[in-house]
Amino acid sequence: MKNKLTRKQKKLLTRIIVAAVLFAGMMVADHLVEIPWFISLPMFAVPYLICGYDVLLAAFKNIAHGQVFDERFLMMVATVGAFGAGEYPEAAAVMLFYQTGELFQGIAVGRSRKSIAKLMDIRPDYAVVIRDGKEETVSPDEVALGETILVKPGEKIPLDGVVTEGASSVNTAALTGESAPVDVAVSESVISGTLNLTGVIKVRTTSTFGESTVSKILELVENSSSKKARVENFITKFAKWYTPCVVIAAVLLAVVPPVILGIGSWDIWKKWLTRACVFLVVSCPCALVVSVPLSFFGGIGGASKAGILIKGANYMEQMAKVDTVVFDKTGTLTRGVFKIDDIHPNLIEKDELLDIAAAAESFSSHPVAQSIVRAHEGHIDKNRIGRVEEIAGKGVLAEVDGSDYYVGNGALMELCKADWHDCHLTGNIIHIARKTEEGSEYLGHIIINDEIKEDSKEAMDDLKSLGVKRLVMLTGDKKNVAESVAGKLGLTDHYAELLPADKVSKVEELLGGEGKLAFVGDGINDAPVLMRADVGIAMGAMGSDAAIESADIVLMDDKPSKIADSIRISRKTMRIVKENVVFALGVKALILVLGALGIANMWFAVFGDVGVLIIAILNAVRTMRVRK
Amino acid sequence: MKKTFELEDLDCANCAMKMQEAVKKIPGVIDCEVNFMTQKMKLEAEDDVFDDVLKKAVKEISKVEPDCTVII
Numbered sequence: 250m251k252n253k254l255t256r257k258q259k260k261l262l263t264r265i266i267v268a269a270v271l272f273a274g275m276m277v278a279d280h281l282v283e284i285p286w287f288i289s290l291p292m293f294a295v296p297y298l299i300c301g302y303d304v305l306l307a308a309f310k311n312i313a314h315g316q317v318f319d320e321r322f323l324m325m326v327a328t329v330g331a332f333g334a335g336e337y338p339e340a341a342a343v344m345l346f347y348q349t350g351e352l353f354q355g356i357a358v359g360r361s362r363k364s365i366a367k368l369m370d371i372r373p374d375y376a377v378v379i380r381d382g383k384e385e386t387v388s389p390d391e392v393a394l395g396e397t398i399l400v401k402p403g404e405k406i407p408l409d410g411v412v413t414e415g416a417s418s419v420n421t422a423a424l425t426g427e428s429a430p431v432d433v434a435v436s437e438s439v440i441s442g443t444l445n446l447t448g449v450i451k452v453r454t455t456s457t458f459g460e461s462t463v464s465k466i467l468e469l470v471e472n473s474s475s476k477k478a479r480v481e482n483f484i485t486k487f488a489k490w491y492t493p494c495v496v497i498a499a500v501l502l503a504v505v506p507p508v509i510l511g512i513g514s515w516d517i518w519k520k521w522l523t524r525a526c527v528f529l530v531v532s533c534p535c536a537l538v539v540s541v542p543l544s545f546f547g548g549i550g551g552a553s554k555a556g557i558l559i560k561g562a563n564y565m566e567q568m569a570k571v572d573t574v575v576f577d578k579t580g581t582l583t584r585g586v587f588k589i590d591d592i593h594p595n596l597i598e599k600d601e602l603l604d605i606a607a608a609a610e611s612f613s614s615h616p617v618a619q620s621i622v623r624a625h626e627g628h629i630d631k632n633r634i635g636r637v638e639e640i641a642g643k644g645v646l647a648e649v650d651g652s653d654y655y656v657g658n659g660a661l662m663e664l665c666k667a668d669w670h671d672c673h674l675t676g677n678i679i680h681i682a683r684k685t686e687e688g689s690e691y692l693g694h695i696i697i698n699d700e701i702k703e704d705s706k707e708a709m710d711d712l713k714s715l716g717v718k719r720l721v722m723l724t725g726d727k728k729n730v731a732e733s734v735a736g737k738l739g740l741t742d743h744y745a746e747l748l749p750a751d752k753v754s755k756v757e758e759l760l761g762g763e764g765k766l767a768f769v770g771d772g773i774n775d776a777p778v779l780m781r782a783d784v785g786i787a788m789g790a791m792g793s794d795a796a797i798e799s800a801d802i803v804l805m806d807d808k809p810s811k812i813a814d815s816i817r818i819s820r821k822t823m824r825i826v827k828e829n830v831v832f833a834l835g836v837k838a839l840i841l842v843l844g845a846l847g848i849a850n851m852w853f854a855v856f857g858d859v860g861v862l863i864i865a866i867l868n869a870v871r872t873m874r875v876r877k
Numbered sequence: 878m879k880k881t882f883e884l885e886d887l888d889c890a891n892c893a894m895k896m897q898e899a900v901k902k903i904p905g906v907i908d909c910e911v912n913f914m915t916q917k918m919k920l921e922a923e924d925d926v927f928d929d930v931l932k933k934a935v936k937e938i939s940k941v942e943p944d945c946t947v948i949i
Contacts, residue, residue, distance in 0.1 A: 257886060257944070307943055314940040320891065355888055358913075475910050475919075488891060539890040539913070546914045 254356065261352050265345065268300035272341055279338065286335065293337035297328065301344035318492045320533040327529035330503075331851060334522045339851035343530055350859030357866045358539060371423045371442040371463050373407035379451070389441075390458040398452050400445045409441050409461045410452035417448035424466070425806040426556035442466065465797050469558055473549050476561025480826055484541050488534040495841070499528035502845060520847065527844035530854035536833040540865035541826055547872035548822030556805040557815050564801040567784045568819035572764025574717055574812060575756055577778075578724035578734060580771035581788060582809060583699040587620035590676055594693035602693050606681050608634055609647035609656040617677050617697050640664070644679075653684035654692075665689040672696055675729040698730070701737060708809035709738045715816055721759060723752045723778075752778050767802075769812060786812060822872045829865045836861050879921040880931075883948040884938070887916050892942045899937040905930045911938075918947065 254262065275292045278284065284292070298305075301324075308322040324347055331340035376389045377399045384399055389407040392398060397413060400406050406419070418430040421443045430446055433439055439452055442463035458464055477485075503525035511517045545562035552559050559565055579585045594602040607625035610618035611634065622629070635648030643664065644657015655665045656679060662669035667682035667689035676698035682689040709720055722743040724731050731745035744755055756778050760766050768775070768782035771789055776799040779785030787800035789807030797803050804811045840857040843849035849857075887893055893913035900909040900918070905926040910919045918938075922930040935947045 255886075310943055311940075320889070351888070358890075471915060471917075475912065485894060488894065533891065535889060535891055538894065542890065542914055 255359075258352060258355055261348060264300050265348055265352060268296035268341075268345055268348075271296040271299065272338075272345060275341075276338060286337075289337055290332065293341040294332070297332075297341040297344050300348045301328070304344070304348070318496060320492075320535065323492070323496065323529045323532050327526045330522055330526040330529070334519045334526065336523060336526075336851060343851055343855050346855040346859050347530075350862055353859075353863055354535070354539065354866065357863070357870070358543065371405075372467060373405040373441065373463065376407035377401075377404075389461075392454055392458065394454055394457050396454055398454060400450050400452060402445055402447055402449065404445050406439050406441055406443050406445055406452065407461075407463075408452070408454045408458060409438070409456040410454040411436060411438050412450050413453050414451035415448050417450045418446045420444040420446050421805075424462070424556060426554060427806055466553075466558060469560060469797065469803070470549065470553055473559060473561050476563050478545060478562035478566040478826075480566065480830065481541050481545070481562060484534075484537050484830070488538050491534045492532050495528055495532040498841075499525040499532070502528060523851070524844055524847055527849060527851060527854040528841060530851065531837050531840050531844075531857040533858060535858075536862040536865040537830060539862065540829040540833070540869040543866065544822055544826045544829065544869040544872045547870060548818055548825075551873045552815065552818045555811070555814060555818070557811055557818065558797075558803040558805065559815070559819075560801050560803070564784050565819040565822055567765045568767065568802065568816055569823040570765045571767045571784065571816055572717055573719040573721065573759060573762055573766040574712055575721045575723060575759060575766060575768045575782065576740075576809075577752070577768075577770040577775055578722050578726060578731065579699060580807070581769050582705045582722065582734065582738060583701050585771070586700060587616050587677070587697050588700045589620060589624045590696040590698045591674060592693070592695050593672060595691050597692055602681060603695065605649055605654055605692070606656055606679060606695055608649045609637070609645055609654050609681075612637055613645065617679065620697055621679065621695060646684075655682040655684065655689060656680075662689075662691070667691040669694075675727075675733040677730075699726075701734060702807070702809060704808055704810045706738055708813060709740065711810060711813035712816070713739075715813055717816070718764070719759070719762075723747055723755055725749070749774065749777070753781055756781050767812070769809070771807075786815070825868055825872050829868055832868075833861050833865055878924045878927045879919065880927075882918045882920065884911070884916050884918055885946045885948055886942075886944045887911075887913060888942065888944070889913075892945070895941045896938050896945075899941060900934045903930055903933045903937065906934075909934070 275296065279289060304321045305325050308319065308325040311319040311322055324344070328340045328344050331343065373389050375386050376392050378385050378387055378392050379397045379399055392408055398408060398410065402417070412433055412435050414435065416432070416434040418432045419439060420428070420430050421440070422428045423444065424440065424442050433450070438455070441461040503522050506521045507518045545565060548565060549559050549562070576582050592599045592602055603621070603625055607622050608629050610621050611629050611631070613619070633650050637648070638646040640646060640657065640661060643661035644655065647654055647656060655661055655667070658678070659669065659671060659680065662680045662682060665682055665684065665688065669680055669682065669691045672678050672694055674696045676696045678694050678696055680694045681692045683692055712720060719742060720740045722731065722735055722740050724745055725747055726745055728745040731743045735743035747755065752775065756766065756768055760783070765783040767784040767786055768778050769786045769788060770779060771787065779787060779799045784802060785800045786802045786804060788804040788811070802815055836857050840849050840853055844854060890913045893911045897909055897911040900906060900911070900920065905923045906920070907923065908921040920931065920934060938945055938947055
């Protein structure tokens with residue numbers, strides 16, 4: 250696989266080797282004995298034609314089509330010009346090197362394309378569907394919604410679905426870059442493109458192949474190269490003008506100086522003709538035109554390997570310049586799952602207080618209430634609970650074990666006239682009071698908070714070390730909660746109690762700084778903000794279509810540390826792109842100047858064309874490698 | 878209508894750019910993108926002339942690079 254060349258490449262390689270051997274022989278012969286031109290011209294013309302005949306043919310065809318600035322045509326003019334100027338070895342060498350460069354370019358680009366494609370090799374090849382009790386192997390796109398598929402260990406899960414039978418662990422590395430396997434059991438969902446590791450599972454599909462996560466991701470990555478970065482557009486424009494300009498300059502160089510300096514002297518004509526040929530050899534902008542998109546393609550491919558999907562090179566360009574990162578709080582910096590931080594009882598024991606609260610809240614679907622129920626590990630006997638009355642915006646009045654309890658916020662405590670006090674901790678505070686004849690008896694409170702993700706703090710430090718100046722948190726949550734989270738994470742700014750529309754206007758206020766602004770959210774509720782930011786990043790996107798659609802960069806898992814990774818990858822890619830642009834332009838400009846002065850000869854020019862191309866490609870391929 | 882075609886032996890990035898420009902100039906083409914990296918051409922054209930446009934596009938492509946073939 251690794252060294253496989255296409256038939257065309259093999260043929261070209263053979264021709265290059267034959268021509269090179271002949272050429273070397275001619276060079277030796279030429280050095281040993283004095284050979285008159287009418288013998289050495291055909292001697293060098295033979296290897297020249299062997300390796301370059303197709304270039305000449307294509308050049309002629311293209312002239313017929315009116316493609317004057319075709320690189321093959323220019324190569325032909327340059328080499329024929331060199332023959333005309335009596336530089337036979339140079340002429341043959343230029344063709345030889347040009348073809349070697351073409352071959353190398355083909356191999357290098359082909360190989361990088363393949364290895365990038367391999368990075369994104371998540372497309373399942375087949376699905377085993379159970380129809381009428383029989384297993385049938387079909388293409389994934391032939392499986393309908395709601396059919397049951399069978400996935401054996403070691404197979405890719407072809408479609409999104411819900412496990413109906415069996416249990417297994419699943420490797421999501423291809424999507425998230427995370428190598429730790431995830432356990433799945435009956436009624437849990439699995440995502441297409443992940444790898445089934447240990448058990449046989451039956452899965453009821455919840456999407457068709459076209460709508461599945463894996464198809465969406467593949468489409469996104471394939472389309473990413475159509476969103477071009479500014480530097481790419483610059484190169485495109487540049488390439489359009491560069492070739493004609495250099496060719497015109499070459500023509501002027503070949504004609505004007507001889508006319509001025511000595512129209513009758515063949516030596517002068519020859520000298521300037523040679524210099525003009527140097528121009529033509531470096532007239533192809535290929536090194537730039539290939540290496541810039543190749544770099545971005547590699548960077549995007551490498552990022553997707555790490556579970557970061559970047560929708561276009563333009564976002565990479567923006568991401569590299571980010572100096573402000575704005576976060577949504579819930580689900581982004583915090584888990585979005587409420588957890589009891591502490592229990593402060595009054596008069597009774599902690600367990601007792603939790604037991605009462607859990608029983609009272611056991612019918613509620615509110616996430617805070619559910620967290621209390623979850624924290625209560627024992628079974629709650631529903632017979633203990635009598636009448637439950639909801640007091641809107643305040644809490645509940647519930648009968649548990651024959652007594653009435655008020656469970657809710659401070660306002661509820663005021664209502665029931667309990668002798669209550671607020672907590673010194675921040676978060677959602679649930680107070681509990683027992684109804685008595687003269688009013689209420691305060692039993693204490695439970696502090697519930699949304700847990701901060703394990704790697705949030707590390708992620709913030711990482712971003713700061715990358716030179717991100719502002720780390721801003723936006724939340725609809727209460728001020729004190731926002732303050733506490735911001736403090737723990739070391740954020741520079743936070744804005745609390747925002748409505749969804751406020752988030753957009755806050756982001757608008759923060760925009761227009763020196764650098765670019767990235768907004769990170771869960772992609773479900775914050776689509777407008779994602780669109781408004783310079784770069785919208787959605788996280789935890791595995792299985793969420795909305796996030797994949799509205800964001801510019803999609804993090805497959807929900808780790809905030811991936812944001813710093815995306816900046817790092819983007820910067821590295823941009824650096825490599827810049828290196829290539831500066832290097833290629835610099836060398837070409839230098840050769841043009843030196844060529845016009847007669848210092849750089851054809852050998853220099855060949856390096857300027859082929860050498861620069863090869864170095865640029867090798868450099869571009871580096872973007873693919875992502876540090877783990 | 879929008880369709881994607883694979884291109885075989887598309888060897889030079891500059892040529893891909895030229896192909897794209899040439900195809901875009903064909904009447905009836907709404908948009909065209911020749912992607913050197915994925916070796917694919919995306920062609921968007923008016924429904925009723927699509928086949929005709931495609932034929933012309935194939936021709937334009939072989940004009941730019943004679944070896945390159947569009948897989949239909």
